[in-house]
Amino acid sequence: GAVVSQHPSRVICKSGTSVKIECRSLDFQATTMFWYRQFPKKSLMLMATSNEGSKATYEQGVEKDKFLINHASLTLSTLTVTSAHPEDSSFYICSAPGRGDTEAFFGQGTRLTVV
Amino acid sequence: AQSVTQLGSHVSVSEGALVLLRCNYSSSVPPYLFWYVQYPNQGLQLLLKYTTGATLVKGINGFEAEFKKSETSFHLTKPSAHMSDAAEYFCAVTFTGNYGQNFVFGPGTRLSVLP
Numbered sequence: 656g657a658v659v660s661q662h663p664s665r666v667i668c669k670s671g672t673s674v675k676i677e678c679r680s681l682d683f684q685a686t687t688m689f690w691y692r693q694f695p696k697k698s699l700m701l702m703a704t705s706n707e708g709s710k711a712t713y714e715q716g717v718e719k720d721k722f723l724i725n726h727a728s729l730t731l732s733t734l735t736v737t738s739a740h741p742e743d744s745s746f747y748i749c750s751a752p753g754r755g756d757t758e759a760f761f762g763q764g765t766r767l768t769v770v
Numbered sequence: 771a772q773s774v775t776q777l778g779s780h781v782s783v784s785e786g787a788l789v790l791l792r793c794n795y796s797s798s799v800p801p802y803l804f805w806y807v808q809y810p811n812q813g814l815q816l817l818l819k820y821t822t823g824a825t826l827v828k829g830i831n832g833f834e835a836e837f838k839k840s841e842t843s844f845h846l847t848k849p850s851a852h853m854s855d856a857a858e859y860f861c862a863v864t865f866t867g868n869y870g871q872n873f874v875f876g877p878g879t880r881l882s883v884l885p
Contacts, residue, residue, distance in 0.1 A: 698860060761806075
């Protein structure tokens with residue numbers, strides 16, 4: 656079946672640095688990918704929709720300059736957390752729509768810890 | 771707009787007992803409904819989904835869910851809990867024609883299985 660690979664699975668970074676998270680569709684092309692964030696003991700909240708070859712669409716309240724999304728190819732979307740702060744620590748997960756009218760395929764998620 | 775509620779943020783059952791995790795949704799269009807499981811520090815794994823057709827849906831690991839339109843519910847059940855079922859469970863909704871695109875997740879229910 657379709658697979659979405661997300662890397663890294665865990666990352667610890669110092670406050671003020673930037674972290675890039677990659678989301679790859681391994682055996683299919685994804686013109687659209689979704690980025691979610693999961694706060695501790697909370698559900699997943701859609702952050703943004705990345706579109707291959709165009710600007711990402713951000714949900715209300717998500718800082719575009721802090722969470723940079725790039726979708727440069729049909730198989731890769733990246734989320735860069737810029738100037739990370741401890742409050743950015745969270746679980747980030749990406750997904751890509753399935754073929755046809757089906758469910759999305761989720762990556763494994765990235766646990767970001769900013770110290 | 772769509773929304774999902776899950777009654778009970780934490781449910782505890784004894785091993786071998788019935789598991790019942792509740793999910794209610796709100797949608798102005800025919801919904802697609804999903805249950806995902808998340809083990810600690812892992813991504814989302816699809817348990818089952820309802821799109822069209824039979825309202826009783828069987829998934830992996832012995833789980834099943836029934837779509838009840840009149841009650842706007844999609845409760846998840848398993849006849850006999852196993853220790854390995856301990857995890858976080860998320861109900862999610864998208865809608866017909868959205869082609870698997872962005873999901874609305876419920877807040878999640880943490881299932882504990884007691885020996």
